[in-house]
């Protein structure tokens with residue numbers, strides 16, 4: 201009798217659950233995280249001006265792909281130490297530029313070792329949109345650019361790059377200066393000393409929820425002629441997956457390529473990490489590979505997921521990045537691993 205009463209009670213509870221659960225669910229709105237958009241994130245303090253350029257597109261409802269091209273063109277035109285034609289040369293005295301771009305449909309394009317062209321990011325976009333290829337290098341990239349109507353700029357070094365190169369020639373030793381990309385450390389750093397690299401990388405989510413990314417650099421200063429870093433390589437310097445998010449890298453390219461950095465960050469987000477956790481885990485992977493040598497380099501990642509959540513993590517202190525959700529960018533110091 202007792203067991204029959206128990207059965208009836210539990211059956212009634214079960215039926216009540218069955219009866220009420222669908223009603224309760226139907227009464228609730230579908231769970232959907234609020235999406236922050238439009239939003240743009242980019243590397244280093246150069247990202248402040250670059251984001252302002254990107255915001256002119258995003259703020260008026262424009263396409264993320266146009267925003268990430270327009271944004272980094274600002275940095276290319278500023279001609280600092282590490283991006284565009286004002287960048288430091290390779291060890292033979294030539295400025296060679298690397299760039300890539302990717303949209304929300306897995307379309308992508310890049311150029312590497314491109315000389316005498318002011319806006320490699322725009323050539324990368326033409327590779328994406330007007331060729332069946334994803335990467336064109338060296339002389340072929342320049343021929344393609346000229347055929348597409350880009351002007352061939354004079355072959356010369358900027359005054360700062362010339363000074364740095366002449367100084368470097370005295371020893372011809374490659375000794376990276378960590379965080380040289382940050383204009384604060386650039387201005388207080390060793391004038392004419394060995395300059396490292398780096399890169400502006402930008403990720404954007406537009407008002408329609410479309411993700412895109414871009415990446416452009418003059419690469420590692422005084423590199424071997426023909427050296428290519430991570431920045432023009434889809435999956436290393438940049439990766440975009442509309443189902444998950446986007447990521448980009450800055451810093452010592454060889455160590456980003458070693459772990460297919462940007463793709464790794466996106467895959468970690470796919471597995472459930474936040475953008476911040478994903479960047480951190482990728483940096484920890486590089487640190488584990490490098491061991492004691494990790495302290496001699498800088499690498500950093502930025503990430504943006506499809507809901508507009510951002511993340512950033514660096515190997516060491518000094519990396520900053522800019523985030524915009526309005527026309528006023530915020531410059532933020534990144535968290536870092538080596539304390």
Ligand code: GLY
Nearest residue numbers: 419420429451453
């Ligand atoms: N991250 C830029 C380079 O290593 O060339």
